[in-house]
Amino acid sequence: MKDAFGAPQTLLLLGGTSEIGLATARRLIARRTRRVYLAGRPSPALEQAAQDLRALGAETMTVAFDALEPDTHEEVLGKVFADGDIDTVLLAFGVLGDQARDEQDPAAAARVAQTNYTGGVSAALVCGTALQHQGHGSLVVLSSVAGERARRSNFIYGSSKAGLDAFAQGLGDALHGCGVHVMVVRPGFVRTRMTEGRREAPMATTADAVAEAVEAGLRRRTEVVWVPAALRPVMAALRLMPRPLFRRLPL
Template identity: 65%
Template sequence: MKDSLGSVQSLLVLGGSSDIAVATARKLAQDKTKRIILAARPSERLDAAVTLLRSHGADVRTVDFDALDFSSHEKVLAPLFEEGDIDVVLLAFGVLGEQARDERDPLSAAQVVQTNYVGAVTSSLVCAEALRKQGHGSLVVLSSVAAERARKANFIYGSSKAGLDAFAQGLGDSLEGTGVHVMIVRPSFVETKMTTGRPKAPMSTTAEAVADGIVEGLRRNAEMIWVPAPVRFAMSAVRHLPRPVFRKVAEKQG
């Protein structure tokens, strides 16, 4: 449970080797978070994350978690809450896919959607129910500004995030009054290892900036945050553009 000052004591990260996940966990560990569980597939990046977080004094363990193995989510995740209360669950996994390839290969497109949406739904429901039973906690869901309006350059990824975003909003409403808080994070294009080599979009951000936004959002008990904050107003305008105008704007962005 959070301490008397509202600091996070325990953290579960789904997708524990992602740049945003590691940056967020590090910032929380530098504060007062001492118990961290990284749920992800084994990798050198996950090992490096463990070493980094332990260097900040956190008690870190890993759990083998596969976003696409939907049937395993309850078996893997539910027992973690029986070991002790978890203050924050950060859902940080996701894949960008390759739009041109995925348009030609429906099975590749399906994998993007299954990872970003179906896997997120099943794992979120397991964690939300566990948080509800313990009577407190926050579920932080990484969405994207791409969820606001699909562009032809990334409509498969964008549609998967749009589904996740709508799901997370409804989940948060369903948990109202239970002591469980859902926070949706909508970052712009994030410069990470996953986006290396891709053209930057306007108002790009970094994993560190997203982590700062998450930590501040948790302090405020926010329901939705945008990173960087001004992108909220830019996307509000984009959302209302007539489709012919939007196509021209999106074409310029690639």
């Protein structure tokens, strides 16, 4: 349960090595989160992330979780919820892929979609149902501005995020009124390992800035968060732009 100050005491991070996810975990730990579950593929990086959070004072456990194995999600995540109530679930896993290569390799393109969308649908449904049974909690889904309108340069990734975004909004509507808060977070270009070496987009941001926005959104029970906030009108304009004009943009 949240403490007397309304801060979450437990966090389940799906995507336990995500830079945005870990930045959020550190921020929440500084605000009284005391138990963290890091769910991801077993690796030295996952163990190091857990060790780093323990050094900050949080009881931290790792959970073997694979977005590409949805048939295991109910069992794996069910065990986490069986340990006790989870105040916040942060769905932060995802892959960017390589657009030029993936266009020539349908199997690779499908893996991007399966990870970002199919895996997200499965994990979010399992966690949403568990939160509903608790009668409280927040589910935070990391989407992307790339999902607002598919662009030539990354339409495989963008379409997977568009699907996840629409799904999360629908899930939020379905869970409305049962004590569960669903929040969709739409960052722009974030400077992380995943985007390293790529041309930086305007209004680029950092993992820490996204974490700050997530923490504020949880406190206010916001439903959609843009990072930075200035992207909201920009993406609204791009979404409404006539297609012939949109195609001329260097996107």
